[in-house]
Amino acid sequence: MLALLEAELPITRRVLRAGECLYQAGDRFECLHVVHAGFFKTVETAADGREQVVGLHFKGAWLGFDGIAEHHHGCDAVAMDTGEIWSIRYDALMARCIERPALLATLHDAMSREMARDRGAMLALCTLPADARVADFLRNWAEALEERGLRSDQITLRMTRAEIGNYLGMKLETVSRALSRLARDKVIGFSQGGRRDLQIPDVAALGAFVERSLAEATVH
Amino acid sequence: MLALLEAELPITRRVLRAGECLYQAGDRFECLHVVHAGFFKTVETAADGREQVVGLHFKGAWLGFDGIAEHHHGCDAVAMDTGEIWSIRYDALMARCIERPALLATLHDAMSREMARDRGAMLALCTLPADARVADFLRNWAEALEERGLRSDQITLRMTRAEIGNYLGMKLETVSRALSRLARDKVIGFSQGGRRDLQIPDVAALGAFVERSLAEATVH
DNA sequence: CGGCTGGTTGAGGCATCTCAAACGCAGTGG
DNA sequence: CCACTGCGTTTGAGATGCCTCAACCAGCCG
Numbered sequence: 118m119l120a121l122l123e124a125e126l127p128i129t130r131r132v133l134r135a136g137e138c139l140y141q142a143g144d145r146f147e148c149l150h151v152v153h154a155g156f157f158k159t160v161e162t163a164a165d166g167r168e169q170v171v172g173l174h175f176k177g178a179w180l181g182f183d184g185i186a187e188h189h190h191g192c193d194a195v196a197m198d199t200g201e202i203w204s205i206r207y208d209a210l211m212a213r214c215i216e217r218p219a220l221l222a223t224l225h226d227a228m229s230r231e232m233a234r235d236r237g238a239m240l241a242l243c244t245l246p247a248d249a250r251v252a253d254f255l256r257n258w259a260e261a262l263e264e265r266g267l268r269s270d271q272i273t274l275r276m277t278r279a280e281i282g283n284y285l286g287m288k289l290e291t292v293s294r295a296l297s298r299l300a301r302d303k304v305i306g307f308s309q310g311g312r313r314d315l316q317i318p319d320v321a322a323l324g325a326f327v328e329r330s331l332a333e334a335t336v337h
Numbered sequence: 338m339l340a341l342l343e344a345e346l347p348i349t350r351r352v353l354r355a356g357e358c359l360y361q362a363g364d365r366f367e368c369l370h371v372v373h374a375g376f377f378k379t380v381e382t383a384a385d386g387r388e389q390v391v392g393l394h395f396k397g398a399w400l401g402f403d404g405i406a407e408h409h410h411g412c413d414a415v416a417m418d419t420g421e422i423w424s425i426r427y428d429a430l431m432a433r434c435i436e437r438p439a440l441l442a443t444l445h446d447a448m449s450r451e452m453a454r455d456r457g458a459m460l461a462l463c464t465l466p467a468d469a470r471v472a473d474f475l476r477n478w479a480e481a482l483e484e485r486g487l488r489s490d491q492i493t494l495r496m497t498r499a500e501i502g503n504y505l506g507m508k509l510e511t512v513s514r515a516l517s518r519l520a521r522d523k524v525i526g527f528s529q530g531g532r533r534d535l536q537i538p539d540v541a542a543l544g545a546f547v548e549r550s551l552a553e554a555t556v557h
Numbered sequence: 558c559g560g561c562t563g564g565t566t567g568a569g570g571c572a573t574c575t576c577a578a579a580c581g582c583a584g585t586g587g
Numbered sequence: 588c589c590a591c592t593g594c595g596t597t598t599g600a601g602a603t604g605c606c607t608c609a610a611c612c613a614g615c616c617g
Contacts, residue, residue: 161456165548167464171456183456185449192456211442215435222431228448229405235455236381236391236403236412242462243506244387247573277595286463288574293597312581312596328385467605497563508606513565532564532613 123151126213129204133196139180141193146184148204149224152176155200156275158284159183161192170284172235175261179227181207197275242286249330250285251295255305255315256323263320273314302326343371346433349424353416359400361413366404368424372396375420376495378504379403381412390504392455395481399447401427417495467507469550471515474505475525475535476543483540493534522546 129148133139139150142162152174159172159180171192174180184190185207214221241253259269274281278289278296285292296315299305304326306316317323350373353359359370362382372394379392379400391412394400404410405427434441461473479489494501498509498516505512516535519525524546526536537543 159456161460163460163464165551167460167551169456169460169463171459182449183453186446186453187449191453211438214441215438218431218435221434221441225448226406228445228452229402229407232448232451232455233403233406233411235452235459236379236389239391239455239458239462240381240383240387240389242459243389243503244383278597279595283463289595290575290597291573293595294573297597331385331387498565499563509563510565510607511605514605517565 123203123205125217126205126209131202131204133200133202135196135198137196139194139196139202140184140190142190144184144190146181146188146190146207148181148206149210150180150194151203151205152178152180153201153203156197157194157200158197158276158280159192159194168283170280172231173284176265179224179231182228182231245327246330246334247285247287247291248295248298249327250287251281251292252299252304252323252326252330254281254285255299255317256320256327259317259320259323269320270317271308271314272317273311275313299326343423343425345437346425346429351422351424353420353422355416355418357416359414359416359422360404360410362410364404364410366401366408366410366427368401368426369430370400370414370425371423372398372400373421373423376417377414377420378417378496378500379412379414388503390500392451393478393504396485399444399451402448402451462506465547466550466554467505467511468515468518469547470505470507471501471512472519472524472543472546472550474501475519475537476540476547479537479540479543489540490537491528491534492537493531495533519543519546 130153131139133155139157140146154176157174157178157180158170159174161169161171163169174194180194180202181190183192210220210224214224237257241250245253255272258272258274262269262272276284278292282289282292287295296305300307303318304322306318308314308316349368351359353375359377360366374396377394377398377400378390379394381389381391383389394414400414400422401410403412430440430444434444457477461470465473475492478492478494482489482492496504498512502509502512507515516525520527523538524542526538528534528536
């Protein structure tokens, strides 16, 4: 649907390998990008060097909105594995949006969803204990896969524990311990061999785990 | 500037008193809103009842973007004191945007800035200790006032410690202690009488306090 | 005055961080 | 083929920052 509308715009396709930057903070903003394949993170960096993963982006996600206001990007967008990006000049897109209101609606839709996702992340960060936060993270990941028609019972984290921890506001050891506990409770399973492949037999069980964590906390 | 462009659109004005909702999660989305006077918070509520303040909005801020994608709002917008809201039907705004690209640019500008602000909040939440987070919060508040041409050396928090704590991901006692420490360090001052009025003799000192907190943490 | 709400402060507990050791796996070079 | 190295992960033990619980205070209002 996105792609169909974009069929009438000049699109630049680009393949990025793991670790490559699509754009960096300070880069001049000219294009919006759509993830066509692969998986990307956005990283905010403070003046003093603190780094924070602020977003994870799968196929279909738009990247680059942060640059519109200031005409420069405010964060880095980095490929987590080999991926393909479709880029559209923002000025060309705006011109086309004026002729095609449906295209504008699609764009606003994506922006609105990104804001909603950020709010959800803040909610999780502020109100969930570490274990539940990890469970919630996995649930969101599995649901994102389902929405794209992919299997959600067998997921591959393309991030290190340190990156997951950074995104979730905790240390890598805490992530590791949380995953171990989830596995002990049979809410997730480790695939033999890889500690990066997880089995999620039942996505709803992750949600139940979150609720259970909260219930236990209030009981005491 | 916003207001000028809006002079050519049908605008509904509405005054809200402290505590009144502009919209609530689940409400049908029809309008975008601009804060013309007063001060608003947006509150995300999870299915299980967890509440989280996810945004604070001063004069000039847009509200309601979260409803575009789903055609229903995903959070509550609540007045923190008496305020006036200008509302514009989204469909009418879109129609006008197509005739006036500058209006569209203004809109995207606001959306882009909101995303950048959310990212900044996540960075603070995840990388700053409680005291520094409070200092950072006050700095942002003071800067927001400065941007609007208001005095930033004397600010009035229209929120309780509990609300500040909720927004910053900490408990009210922690906020209170952080403010006490900031006052002890002469980074802020309490106006005689109200604990709600703060003096910020030097906004830059707040930033310095944040950096100092981080430096001390790494030394040890 | 008395109750209520919001704020401050102290004491103790707990969740998470810090520090440290050990493991598995992949790549490299002898 | 087997050290050897480096990176990511796991797990334990102890430290600590924030939370919990509780007491008290100040302002406000009926």
